[in-house]
């Protein structure tokens with residue numbers, strides 16, 4: 001790539017970042033608007049009453065149908081936004097390799113999954129509101145913990161394969177060296193998998209996924225071409241760093257603590273708000289938009305905290321990778337290539353990064369990696 005090409009790529013990356021930030025704000029406003037209209041225009045009350053009349057008085061059935069209708073209705077309402085963000089924009093910047101049909105099939109599978117998860121989650125939440133009106137929020141926190149642990153554990157074996165192909169990495173040298181790193185650090189890795197991204201996207205990624213027996217390192221096949229062996233190893237060592245630091249568990253603990261706080265606050269406001277809004281109580285499914293709005297607001301307010309924590313874990317995993325390889329050059333090389341390939345804005349505004357980004361910007365990551373003094377480093 002010539003310097004002019006690189007400069008043009010950087011300009012496109014800034015434009016892409018800015019479009020995504022605007023879309024984020026639009027999605028927030030559209031979500032708030034949809035919930036407000038559903039609540040204030042009486043749609044929610046009518047839907048709940050209609051289902052009660054037509055399906056009898058058995059509340060688990062009416063609740064289930066209500067949840068499916070509401071989630072599907074919201075997906076239909078925001079479909080143009082999803083299409084633009086996930087398909088049209090990705091094609092405009094040359095990042096997607098999917099046909100419209102292939103994207104639509106993935107979208108349909110994603111929606112079915114979302115409907116199933118929402119059904120289980122909200123059915124249980126409303127059952128708890130129904131059976132334990134005073135202590136539901138404690139049980140709901142326990143349920144959230146089990147639900148998120150279960151989801152993390154099955155994600156790489158049941159959910160991710162719905163969208164991409166996974167097979168054991170067929171590169172003996174890479175597998176042997178990363179297994180060697182793991183053994184020296186006393187870590188057990190259950191596998192390194194090739195993540196079939198190339199058929200759908202030009203972007204590259206790698207991750208640590210799963211829990212316990214399903215835990216594995218997954219490496220995008222888009223990250224295998226154009227990268228040196230040491231650069232790929234630096235990426236793998238970064239993922240090993242997440243494992244060594246128990247980052248998935250840490251994020252589950254943070255998520256569960258926040259869920260407990262969210263449900264506790266929801267308990268305080270919901271009782272009063274639902275009665276004031278004319279519902280029979282917090283367990284009245286007609287108050288669903290109100291409940292979802294409270295959770296939505298809470299997640300929005302706490303998002304910068306979660307992102308800040310996540311960025312700190314990324315810096316720590318980078319430091320682990322540098323210590324493992326005994327050099328900072330391979331990780332810097334990999335990060336620079338990833339930024340160009342994924343059209344990452346190298347240096348977004350600090351406040352945008354602070355609020356919205358779960359990963360530090362490439363410029364800050366590279367600067368931090370460059371600052372690591374190898375002489376004092378031990379693999380931690």
Ligand SMILES: [Zn+2]
Pocket residue numbers: 238239242314317
């Ligand atoms: Zn990471």
